[in-house]
Amino acid sequence: MKVPERLIQILRSEKHFTIxxxxxxxxxxxxxxxxxxxxLKRLDKDVSVYIRDGVPEIYKFLPHCDIVEDTLDVGSLQKRVxxxxxxxxxxxxxxxxxxxCKTSIVIDxxxxxxxxxxIRWIEPACAATGLMIYYLIKELRVVITPDIATNLYVAIAVDTGTFRYENTTSEVFRTVADLVDKGASPGWIAINLYESWSTKRFNLLREMLNTLEIHNSGPLKVAITVITEDMFKKTGTDASDTEDFSNVPRILKEVDVSVLFRQDGPNKWKASMRSKGDVNVATVAKEFGGGGHRNAAGFITEGDLEKIKAEVIDKIKRLGNN
Ligand SMILES: [Mn+2]
Incomplete structure (x- = not known):
């Protein structure tokens, strides 16, 4: 992986950054x-971090997560990278x-x-953006503190399904091994990520599991689950509580593809698709105007859910026949 030289130059020479x-x-x-x-703070830069939806409850254990703001001063951005x-x-x-903005950079x-x-630094073969940031830090020769290590470990762990997905390369292990040496604690992180659920989130999962349908789609078996706005209301949860839910039906041996439809308006549905092995759900997501990776993709669509389900199953069938 080659970090673009211009990126390093700008990170070194500029002063004000918004991530x-x-x-x-x-x-x-x-x-x-x-x-x-x-x-960037260690390089003495002025840095702000903007994520519109803020930090979901389950990630509040991340060191320095209070740096994340949910508002953006668009005016001041003109003078910032x-x-x-x-x-x-x-x-x-x-x-x-x-x-x-003064300069725009994409790392993805x-x-x-x-x-x-x-400046665009795009590595579609890379398991996580966290991995790219790790290489960037190496290039910048900044010391990886335990707090930096923990944030990067979580980034890489989440995008590899905690080192279970196909994208878990030896490079991933070499990187996280170094992050553990630098102070990331796998056990503590796992407890925070996977054994710290709120009861309401667990109740939402139960609601979702009650909707499970398994369809034959050619040679493939497709698990479909649904989360409606009513379920959010009933359990006191919101979209931020659904992370990873689309992966749950993959537990079933027979399931090749899992599709979770989350309601986001009267007739609006956000579909999260997950697959095992060579089944490329990104191609299906693209047909609906979405995108993603081979084993994890998604799209947003509007209309009658039963019709959308049938269309999705039909498109997956064609995947199986390839
Ligand atoms: Mn990612």
Whole structure:
């Protein structure tokens, strides 16, 4: 992995930075943004971090998560360098219009559809943005403190399904081994990530599991689950409580693809698709105007849910026949 030289130059020469990441943030978005902010602070820079939806409850254990702001002073951005991490266009950080900044930088491991950014560092083969930030830190020769190590470890752990997914390379292990040497604690992080659920979140999962349907789609078996706005109301939860829920049906041996539909308006559905092995759900997501990786992709659509389900199952069937 080669860190662009111009990126290093700008990080060294500029003074004012705003780091932003995507709406509905998860571990890689938050951990990468905080770690990069801590690094820039060590280089004596003025840094702010913007994530529109703030830090979800389950990530409040991350060191220095209070650095994340949920408002952005768009006016002052004109004099600042904007660094977008774990996504690659202003729309994903919650902006529809044009964002004016001194210089724009994109650091991401998702495939891009738009060419946003004066400096673009995109590594679609990389397991997590956190991994890219790690290489960037090495290049900048900044000391990795225990707090930086913890944020990066969480970023990489979350995007690899805690080292279970296909993207878990030896490079991932070498990186997290170093992060453990630098002070990240795998046991403590695992308890915070996976054994610290609120009862209301657990109740939401129970509601979701009650909706489970398993469909035959050609040679593939597709698990479909649904979370409605009523379920959020009933359990006192919101979208930030659903992270990783789409992965749960993958527990079943027979399931090849899991699709979770989360309601986001009367007829609006956000679909999260997860698959095992070679089944590429990103191609299905793209047909619905979404995107993602081979084993994790998503899209947003509107309409009657039963019809959408049928369409998705049909498109997955064609995947199985390839
Ligand atoms: Mn990521």
């Amino acid at each position: 932003a990441s995507h709406i509905n943030p998860e571990g890689d978005a938050i951990g990468s943004a905080i770690a990069l902010a801590l690094v 904007l660094i977008i991490v774990d996504c690659n266009e202003p729309k994903r950080i919650g902006f529809e219009g044009e964002l004016k 491991h998702h495939e891009t559809r738009k060419d946003y950014g004066d």
